């Protein structure tokens with residue numbers, strides 16, 4: 001493991017905004033930090049980068065405890081949510097600055113910048129200022145800067161959040177190719193569960209500064225360990241049935257099927273999604289979401305069922321999974 | 324709407340520029356025509372005033388040079404001290420920063436004329452009299468509060484991300500200041516410099532008391548001397564010519580820096 005967070009915590013005033021966080025990320029592995037706004041994702045990245053110091057626990061990079069090392073000396077390649085390109089410098093100068101202060105010879109600077117510009121298909125923008133670039137181009141410059149840092153760890157803070165949906169989809173494979181196939185651990189922050197599943201090898205779900213669950217996308221989807229994770233991962237959202245004797249039953253919309261016999265329901269609303277359609281049902285157990293093939297013609301009153309092994313059960317008090 | 328706004332602007336321009344125009348007009352008038360403004364004698368317009376001022380002993384450009392030396396040295400000294408101070412002020416905890424700013428504001432509002440006796444005493448004991456460069460000590464000190472406050476708010480307004488990105492790129496504190504922060508507060512630095520330069524260009528009481536050798540005088544003192552050369556008459560013409568000559572460099576300076584002052588350099592720094 002080349003990035004290890006050992007029980008780190010961060011306090012602001014008397015309040016802990018991050019507590020007891022344990023993470024390990026291997027070389028070449030991409031870990032997505034996923035969670036709602038304000039859950040501590042950016043805080044975690046800032047601790048790893050050294051922009052803030054942890055109030056407890058320690059951070060190990062390549063086996064070395066860097067908890068006390070200043071950000072300047074940590075060799076972190078970070079893409080900020082805002083990109084944070086230097087507005088007074090051209091693209092080429094933005095990329096050169098770090099190399100120059102790190103004492104790399106002028107010829108070598110030229111060479112490296114030119115090759116990264118070529119890699120990112122940014123050659124024609126070398127002499128432009130950040131203000132003269134589109135969002136996608138800025139993102140590529142920010143990425144290029146992180147690549148040139150030759151870092152021990154890559155940190156990406158919602159690198160796509162300023163881009164439109166189309167561009168995001170286009171950039172995803174590119175991003176994977178450039179960074180995720182490298183030999184460094186990558187921590188990828190996002191609040192988009194779809195993006196997390198697409199990009200990451202493992203996902204860590206955070207909630208209120210605490211780790212809720214960590215695992216591969218499949219594990220999180222198939223065996224969510226809490227109600228929170230179950231409703232956060234997977235779209236359309238999982239159905240939570242009303243608690244019965246302290247147990248909440250959850251069933252994914254895609255596991256609910258039309259059938260000859262079963263729970264009789266009335267259709268309230270249908271959302272057409274292309275290959276599938278999302279039906280909102282009024283059932284004796286409350287509102288239900290059902291995902292089915294869009295070819296099917298759905299009558300007003302239907303009967304639905306699901307196989308019991310697709311059900312997830314949670315303790316209604318603690319929200320934890322019951323096996 | 325637009326008409327009334329235009330009228331306001333014109334009124335404002337007349338209000339603020341008419342004394343200047345009067346001064347320029349006076350500087351080209353012969354003494355006779357000044358006394359009898361309505362007489363239509365043939366030699367109304369003259370360059371005599373300028374000739375007189377420029378050929379006096381020491382010639383007028385000497386004072387311009389003195390003032391420029393004092394202005395440049397006090398501006399440089401101010402910036403040299405104010406930039407690091409302002410940076411620190413923008414980075415310390417908010418409560419402490421507010422206290423420091425309050426104290427500085429107090430210092431900035433203090434009528435400095437009350438200090439000039441004490442300053443004179445200092446000049447005497449440290450042997451700083453009749454030394455142009457030494458004049459930049461009191462000038463920089465007096466300009467410091469305002470300069471620090473202006474620059475600190477400029478540093479504060481920069482997106483924090485930029486400095487953090489620079490940190491992760493491996494730039495140490497001085498490198499960050501040199502390559503990222505100072506260039507980005509350029510417009511604020513330009514306007515601060517102009518204010519400091521203006522102050523030292525116009526400053527009278529300290530210059531009057533610290534300098535006595537006639538070849539070392541700064542403009543305001545020199546101009547005042549022209550006005551007081553004779554007990555019997557006030558030489559309006561040369562006096563006006565000296566004022567005009569003294570104002571020209573300032574005008575040029577503001578013209579040159581105008582673009583830097585208004586340019587929005589941080590545009591596009593953060594997101595789209």
Ligand SMILES: Nc1ncnc2c1ncn2[C@@H]1O[C@H](COP(=O)(O)OP(=O)(O)OP(=O)(O)O)[C@@H](O)[C@H]1O
Nearest residue numbers: 012017035036037038039040041042043044190191
């Ligand atoms: N300097 C600070 N002072 C006080 N509270 C802070 C500070 N920094 C962060 N917090 C709080 O810590 C919590 C976590 O913040 P953080 O920025 O890590 O959230 P996030 O998960 O990145 O959210 P988002 O998705 O909106 O970016 C928030 O509730 C925030 O208000």
Ligand SMILES: [Mg+2]
Nearest residue numbers: 041042043157
């Ligand atoms: Mg964030």
